[in-house]
Amino acid sequence: xxxxxxxxxxxxQAKAERFYTxxxxxxxxxxxxxxxxxxxxxxxxxxxxxxxxxxxxxxxxPAVKPYRDALVQDGIPVAQFAVDDVxxxxxxxxxxxxxxxxxxxxxxPVTTAVxxxxxxxxxxxxxxxx
Amino acid sequence: xVADDLFKALADPTRRTILDELTQKSGQTLFEICARLSxxxxxxxxxxxxxxxxxxxxxxxxxxxxxxxRYKFHDLNTxxxxxxxxxxxxxxxxxxxxxxP
Numbered sequence: 216x217x218x219x220x221x222x223x224x225x226x227x228q229a230k231a232e233r234f235y236t237x238x239x240x241x242x243x244x245x246x247x248x249x250x251x252x253x254x255x256x257x258x259x260x261x262x263x264x265x266x267x268x269x270x271x272x273x274x275x276x277p278a279v280k281p282y283r284d285a286l287v288q289d290g291i292p293v294a295q296f297a298v299d300d301v302x303x304x305x306x307x308x309x310x311x312x313x314x315x316x317x318x319x320x321x322x323x324p325v326t327t328a329v330x331x332x333x334x335x336x337x338x339x340x341x342x343x344x345x
Numbered sequence: 346x347v348a349d350d351l352f353k354a355l356a357d358p359t360r361r362t363i364l365d366e367l368t369q370k371s372g373q374t375l376f377e378i379c380a381r382l383s384x385x386x387x388x389x390x391x392x393x394x395x396x397x398x399x400x401x402x403x404x405x406x407x408x409x410x411x412x413x414x415r416y417k418f419h420d421l422n423t424x425x426x427x428x429x430x431x432x433x434x435x436x437x438x439x440x441x442x443x444x445x446p
Contacts, residue, residue, distance in 0.1 A: 287415045289392070290374020316416050317377045318370075322384035329376065337376075 220257065222270035223293055224279045225334035228256050231271040234333050238311055239296075244268050269294070274335060283335050290316050292329050292339035301326040301342055351425050354405035360398050362386055364407060367421035372411070374418060375399070 225231035235241045241258035245268070249255050253275075257268040274280070286293065298304045302319045305328050309315065316337060317329035327341045354360055359382070366381045367373060373381075379395050382388040399419060402408040406425045411418045 284415065288417045290376035290416060292376070316374050317380075320377065320380065322380065325384070327380065329374075 218267055220268045220270055221294070222272045223332070223334075223336050223338075224274035224276075224283065225271045225332075225336070226274050227334065228254055228271055228273060231332075231334040232256060232258075235269070235271060238308070238313065241269070271334075279335075287331075287335070287337055290329060290337065292337040294336070295339040295341055298340045298342065301328050301340055304328075304340055348429060350405040351407070351429055354401050354407055357398070357401075359388060359390065360402055362388070363395075363398060363402065364421065367408065367419065371420045372418045374416060378419065 232243065232246075235258050236243060240261060242261050242264065243256070244259045244264075245255055245257045247255040253273045256271045258271065259266055259268050274283070283293075305315065305319050308330060313333075314331045315328055316331065317327070317339075319326055319328045325342055327339055329337050329339050332338050362382065363378060366378060366385075375392065375396065378399070379390075379392050382390060382395065399408055403410060407422055409420045409422050411420060
C-alpha cells in the first residue's frame, strides 16, 4: 500500500491554487471540473512530480468549519511539509506576508514552524529527518 | 488573587516546566506548548492534560490567554509571583494582609 494522495480542505479553490503554487512553490498536477463549481485540484512537489499529490478539497461540508476552527484556535496543523532549512523558509514566507503561529523551534535534531495557509488551515514545516 | 491558587499552581513540576517554556518565549499556542513539553522535556502528556494545567495556571493569574483572529496565544504573567515574594522579601510594616494566610 502507498500513500499517493492526501487532502486539505480549502475555503476557496482559486485562492488555494495561487497560495500553494505561487507562495509555497508546488506544481499543479490535476485540475478537473467536478460539478458546477468544484474542481478535482491537486498539487505536487516540484522535486517529486510523480510523488504524493495534495488534493485541495472544497470546504463546503458543514462539519469542516467547526473542526477547523477548533484546530486553528489551538494552533494544530493539518499537514506537515518537509523543507531543507526551516529558518530560511520562514524568512522567505514572512517576506511574502505569510502569518506564522509558531516561529522556528529547534527541538533536538528537528526544527518545526507553523503557518496559516490563508485557506482555513495551519500547516507545519519541518526539517527532513536525517 | 487568592494565594492558595498560586501555590497550588506552582506545586506541580509540569506546570513549572510550562512556565519555564513561556519564559523563553511568550505568546505560544497550545500546540507549541505541547510540542515543547514532549520534544524538549520528554513529557508524555495529552493535549487535554496540558489544557487542564494551563487552566490552573490561568486561574492563578500566571498565564493569560489572548485571542488574535482565529488563534489563541498563551502569555506569561509574573506579577502574582512578585506579590507572594514581597510578602517575605519586602513585608509591609503593618504585617501580612488578612487574606494571605
